Amino acid sequence: xxxxxxxxxxxxxxHNADSNANRNVDxxxxxxxxxxxxxxxxxxxxxxxxxGRGVSxxxxxxxxxxxxxxxxxxxxxKPDSGYLRVNGEVWLDSDAGISLPTHxxxxxxxxxxxxxxxxxxxxxxxxxGQKRVPxxxxxxxxxxxTALLGIDHLLERMPAGLSGGERQRxxxxxxxxxxxxxxxxxxxxxxxxxxxxxxxxxxxxxxxDELDIPVIYVxxxxxxxxxxxxxxxxxxxxxxxxxxxxxxxLSRLDLPAARTDDASVVVEGTAGDFDTAxxxxxxxxxxxxxxMRLVHARIATGQRVRLAVKARDxxxxxxxxxxxxxxxxxxxxxxxxAPAENPDHVIVRxxxxxxxxLARITRYSSDxxxxxxxxxxxxxxxxxxxxT
Ligand SMILES: Nc1ncnc2c1ncn2[C@@H]1O[C@H](COP(=O)(O)OP(=O)(O)OP(=O)(O)O)[C@@H](O)[C@H]1O
Numbered sequence: 001x002x003x004x005x006x007x008x009x010x011x012x013x014x015h016n017a018d019s020n021a022n023r024n025v026d027x028x029x030x031x032x033x034x035x036x037x038x039x040x041x042x043x044x045x046x047x048x049x050x051x052g053r054g055v056s057x058x059x060x061x062x063x064x065x066x067x068x069x070x071x072x073x074x075x076x077x078k079p080d081s082g083y084l085r086v087n088g089e090v091w092l093d094s095d096a097g098i099s100l101p102t103h104x105x106x107x108x109x110x111x112x113x114x115x116x117x118x119x120x121x122x123x124x125x126x127x128x129g130q131k132r133v134p135x136x137x138x139x140x141x142x143x144x145x146t147a148l149l150g151i152d153h154l155l156e157r158m159p160a161g162l163s164g165g166e167r168q169r170x171x172x173x174x175x176x177x178x179x180x181x182x183x184x185x186x187x188x189x190x191x192x193x194x195x196x197x198x199x200x201x202x203x204x205x206x207x208x209d210e211l212d213i214p215v216i217y218v219x220x221x222x223x224x225x226x227x228x229x230x231x232x233x234x235x236x237x238x239x240x241x242x243x244x245x246x247x248x249x250l251s252r253l254d255l256p257a258a259r260t261d262d263a264s265v266v267v268e269g270t271a272g273d274f275d276t277a278x279x280x281x282x283x284x285x286x287x288x289x290x291x292m293r294l295v296h297a298r299i300a301t302g303q304r305v306r307l308a309v310k311a312r313d314x315x316x317x318x319x320x321x322x323x324x325x326x327x328x329x330x331x332x333x334x335x336x337x338a339p340a341e342n343p344d345h346v347i348v349r350x351x352x353x354x355x356x357x358l359a360r361i362t363r364y365s366s367d368x369x370x371x372x373x374x375x376x377x378x379x380x381x382x383x384x385x386x387x388t
Pocket of ligand 1: 060
């Protein structure tokens with residue numbers, strides 16, 4: 001059965017990291033990281049100030065320095081100079097001669113491929129993670145981790161008998177059971193096919209909603225970022241070229257995420273009516289009378305809802321096209337037009353009554369509609385495309 005929780009993040013327990021960040025400038029709820037690393041042919045020179053709660057995404061092209069940055073946070077790589085303070089605790093201060101070794105840093109690290117012990121069943125693999133910390137410091141219980149990741153039924157199985165997605169869920173549960181104060185995830189979905197990715201994303205969303213462990217999440221995928229991250233850092237050539245709230249950063253056309261095939265934005269709204277006969281949920285967008293409808297399980301009216309909308313699922317028309325099958329038609333103003341990575345596509349940044357959207361259309365259609373900034377158009381989004 002399709003799990004609709006993958007499409008919408010229920011916001012009642014969702015930490016809005018950026019508004020927290022603005023309210024709370026206290027360095028005890030921040031992650032401050034400065035690293036200078038020099039390799040032959042590559043240097044990383046970053047100064048990050050991240051919210052101490054929620055998910056911070058690290059995005060950038062291959063070779064931009066994302067993994068090097070995570071390795072410095074984990075203490076697996078020693079920067080030439082650096083400083084790292086995680087929610088008030090200094091893990092690295094090269095000026096003061098402080099550098100906690102990796103095993104003293106209370107963090108969980110999830111890689112593309114989980115390295116489970118092949119001779120231990122799932123339960124023993126999980127217990128191995130748990131034994132690394134004294135019982136008094138256990139913040140995440142075994143039952144909680146297995147329920148969150150949906151792996152209760154796999155406990156007796158051996159790793160070789162698990163699918164890639166199941167193995168990764170066990171790997172994430174094992175990282176959580178070390179009761180980390182920071183979780184590092186380096187492209188945890190990259191080794192999985194699309195179907196498995198979609199299967200695992202809802203579990204990651206649940207972690208985000210239900211556990212209070214800050215996460216630094218590395219990915220090439222704007223869609224994953226739109227689904228999971230609160231804050232986004234964009235790296236290029238070992239430097240930070242942008243850092244800010246997810247909704248603004250993902251939709252910026254001067255940054256690489258918006259120009260990729262997978263460009264996506266975050267739309268936040270509140271749940272409205274639910275049409276039981278058709279399973280359609282209405283979501284009210286802020287600051288306007290606009291609504292979007294999508295196929296979804298019922299959510300309490302007024303609850304905050306977060307949607308990831310892919311640029312390729314948004315089309316543009318010059319007038320409101322009634323009589324078609326597309327349920328979502330929003331009046332929009334063109335803010336900006338830019339070439340996409342694919343030279344025959346363009347990407348259009350839109351204001352839908354205060355909500356930012358991206359539309360990815362052919363260069364041909366852009367010329368035919370004569371798309372220019374300031375133009376009033378209609379954006380169409382199929383309700384079914386909001387499923388995935
Ligand atoms: N130990 C090292 N010695 C020399 N160069 C290195 C070393 N480690 C990483 N690099 C180089 O640093 C650059 C950044 O690598 P890094 O793995 O951090 O990039 P990334 O953004 O994570 O890339 P990808 O998305 O492909 O994983 C690359 O050019 C890599 O070859």
